[in-house]
Amino acid sequence: MSSPSSSSKEPANELNPRTTSYEFFGPPGALAVSLGVPFLVYALYFSCSESAGGCPPPFPVLLDRFTSAVTDLSWWKSLWDTEATLMYLAWYAYCVATWAILPGDWIEGIPLRTGGKKKYKINAFSTFLLTMGLASGYIYANGPASFTFIYEKWIGFATASVLMSILQALYVYIASFAEGKLLALGGNSGNLIYDFYIGRELNPSIGSFDIKSFNELRPGLILWALIDVSMLCEQAVRRGGFDKVTDSMWLVLLFQGLYVADGLYNEPAIFTTMDITTDGFGFMLSVGDLAWVPFVYSLQARYLVFNQVELGWLASAAILAVNFAGYYIFRDANGEKNDFRNGRNPKNLQYFETQRGTKLLTSGWWGLSRHPNYFGDLLMALAWSLPTGFDTPITYFYVTYFAGLLAHRQIRDDENCEKKYGKDWEKYKSLVPYRIVPYVY
Template sequence: MTPPRLEFGGTPGVVAIVLLSHLAAFYVLLCVCAHGGALFLPTSPNALLADLRAHATPTPATVAAYLGFLATQAVLAMTLPGAIVLGLPIETEPFDVVYEAPLRLEYRCNALAGWWVTLVALGALVYFRGDAPLLWIADNWGRLMTTAIVVADIASVVAYVSATIYDWFTGAELNPRVFSGRLDLKMWSEIRVSWVTLFVLTLAAAAKAGFNSSSMLLLTAHWLYANACQKGEESVPFTLDIFHEKWGWMLIFWNLAGVPFLYSANAFFIAHASAAADAAWGDDVTDVYEPLSILASLSVLFVLLVAYYVWDTAQSQRTRFRMQRQGTYVPRGALAFPSLPWGMLTDPTFIETRVGSPLLTSGWIGRANKIHYTADFIMATCWALSCGVTPWFRALPWTYPTFFGFMIAHRAGRDERRCAEKYGEDWTRYREIVPHRFVPGWF
């Protein structure tokens, strides 16, 4: 019997990824908070520890705030109304004894309701308290990040105290649910925690930066991304993260800590650079931060919106096609905006396969199989470009698109191997019809 394929280089690889992920998080934090956004080499262990104590040591207030936020999002996920969507048949689970068919889990898709409740609550907080709560979040970004990392690490260890190191990283449970099945931990962490946290952090950084052109551009980008994840939640049960990936350190760490805190580094780069520039105003300083001009902001915004349109509609086309074929499609409500044209294919073409799952050959996916990854990478680049003139002289704002490019290329390779193994000759036939992966007609 052929042993299962180990991704990420097996146990040595995942150990290296875990260590590097922690080191990268704190290094990025210190670049932003202690070194003006510049890359640096620690001068001494004492200096490094002093910076970490100053910027990354959790406090009772940051622990209470973060745990309170997680609890609030969990309560919203369990109590708010939402459409019930059936996931894909889970062949690894026991058969449903009533229908004698593979089990299909139900997902209560109420993230959109939770998103708007969160936005209204934020608006009310700012209305009654001013920008003080946002500035507190901005000033405690590093302490909140450390809190999130500790929570993520503890959660992964508690979930897998008896697992091997590799299983601890990749996960041993596919569909973790708590509170009598009312809270799906993967859906909750991926949709309601990671992207909502990112938007809140970016909003706080924009307040600290004084809502200048660069911070507002990045805030708009992150709102679009977070909002898209909430309004498209009914499509998430059909993604690889929910259907295939197990609940392990990889998903826990990146959803609770990596995505929101590392992806918000550019926003805090703008905030700290803006504060430094204000402090240096009037001095003879040659490397003072300069936000994007209105014209430059509009140019980046245009590219961002085009990429967002392709990303949103490509994801919508493929997941709605799958849901329609299975009879599980649920129309989005009025709050699910922007509702973009060509988000659903009216007469899609596809290949029937011997395993039963059709392969879509029309729409954006029919032009390039991973075009949504390309659009995602372009948006990541726009996030870097949002950081003003300084990014051309600082490497930090480019760490996210660089990391994302490597990560998404690796994921695309994993997807390709899985599809080739699953579909066999049908996948070869599909690749003949859709030969390009990232850029239509070229690559």
């Protein structure tokens, strides 16, 4: 990792020390990712859509279209859709309103450097149930054609989400300079580009409204499920009814819908993740939560609208097995960890005690690899792509990208644990040598 420049003028203090090392190759890497993520959101659409004429179209055709498009002012204007933008803003406002209005418990997060604990309102799952109920009722009353507008206005919605990501990242960056803010240890380098990207303030809030955890779970994650429903409706219109929708589309809708529902149902678990406990809220998380998740993760459902795949019962059963094996590993591994953190050990798992007085699991799923939950996540990601068949590699972008993301996250976790546990971490790695995939990696 490179080190930040010491030329920054802003003073550091004991509570908010200066960041001493960069991730993502520093400001150049942060700038590249900040530009690259929105570019990829659009690129995955224009290289795999009906308008593209293939998934992907022949490379010379794709290159020629790209060159002519980006030099054409009318093409840039076509990325904007006023109606889609207003609908997106209404959607975001709805998510805020349901957070405020729907009942929910308040729970405490982990202790902060200030000695206090932040409180979070838990009602994401009830928001999801209400939203899906309203959408289902609307479709039942008006037919599937009434809910195809997300497919039809895809680019406009994607542009609105990217703009919202930029505006939120700018707001929290500027607000982080107010007196009394608790900054993220990794986002206080003094470099504008890097801190804007990585997130300067740890927990930006407006009153009791926590911006980071809200964006992590609600607007993008629930929108992802709604996008899948819109893709289902588009295919139903084209094929003459929901009873004629392909088995591949139903599988994608089932897998991704259950994944979203599970994440929202287990909302309290997010407050022990690195995103909440360690990372600040900047453009990295805002664009990831609001644009990347809903508009990239739904690629398989969008592909199946115009490339309709019939799998048959045998292939469907095999893909179901892959997905639910991944889900079982993911959920059971997280269950072992959460039980152990809360002082319970119903499986009598082995562990060793560090010099810090904390305990590290060395058996069960956590004896097979240091991140068995990541392994389960990868199996589920593969199962989301398998229903699209093997005619194109683009629908496997998500599982490929996700493998890289989890490998990077594992490296970050290991670096943090090495600083935390010292020599005990070396002992732990000798007991649990595999990082994510048992006996492989």
